[in-house]
Amino acid sequence: MHARTLPYRFILTALTVIAALLLTACGDTTATDAPDDIDLNDADVTFLEGMVPHHSQAVEMARIVPDRTDRPELNALAEQITTSQNEEIDTMRQLLTDAGERPAPTGMDGMDGMDQGGGGMAGMMDDSEMQSLMTAEGEEFDLMFIDMMIRHHEGAIESSQDVLADGQSPQVADLAEGIVAEQESEIEQMREWESQWS
Incomplete structure (x- = not known):
């Protein structure tokens, strides 16, 4: 047994x-x-809610480029900006949603009051500047676009550095670090073109 x-x-x-x-x-x-827990403080939320329309304006500016210039390098930059910043917009809206916040609006409707004098993020163009860009052509457009996009990028970098100092979310910090690295590189390239084309 x-x-x-x-x-x-x-x-x-x-x-x-x-x-x-x-x-x-x-x-x-x-x-x-x-999903990972998303814990945003006020600095994180302010950054995400402000950066969505900020990025949306950059995309709007970039979409003008193919109809206004024959420079392949500027067209390539515009395509890069459109692709990367649309992806970042999706990421930022998802972070807000996951944290229980209302997603920031995309597109031009989300930019009401977001110009330099309206309490928006640094570097945003006002209506008159956007209108000037939309009507410029050729070399005038090329240099105007570069000047505006450099200022726009500098504003995004400033806001990203602010949230890196004051935010608490590691997901937002990763996003901000990526924005700084990418846009500093693009500024360097645009400054080279500005000196060559002026």
């Missing part, structure tokens, strides 16, 4: 271990699939 009960005990033990492993695996999967 003793010899016959050993296999049964072994099987019972093995089944118990397997069941425990399966439960652990299920628990791990649930924890892994759960």
Whole structure:
């Protein structure tokens, strides 16, 4: 009898271990699939809510480029700005949503009162500047676009550095660091073109 009960005990033990492993695996999967907690302070929220319309204006400026210039390098920059900043807009809106905040509006409707004199983020163009850009052509447009986009980028960098100092969310910090690195590089390139084309 003793010899016959050993296999049964072994099987019972093995089944118990397997069941425990399966439960652990299920628990791990649930924890892994759960979204990271998003904890934003006032600085994080202010940055995200302001940067969405700020980025939207940069995209609007970039979309003008193909109809106003023949320079392939400027067209390539405009495409890069459109792609990267649209992706960042989606990220910022998702962060606000995940934190239970109301997502900031995109597009020109989200820019009401966001010019330099309206309490908006630094570097944003006012209506008259946007109108001038939309009507300029050729070399005048090229230099005007570069000048405005440099100022626009400098404003984004300033706001990003502010949230890096005052924010608490690691997700927002990662985003801000990416904006600084990318836009500093683009400013350097635009300054080179400005000196060559002036």
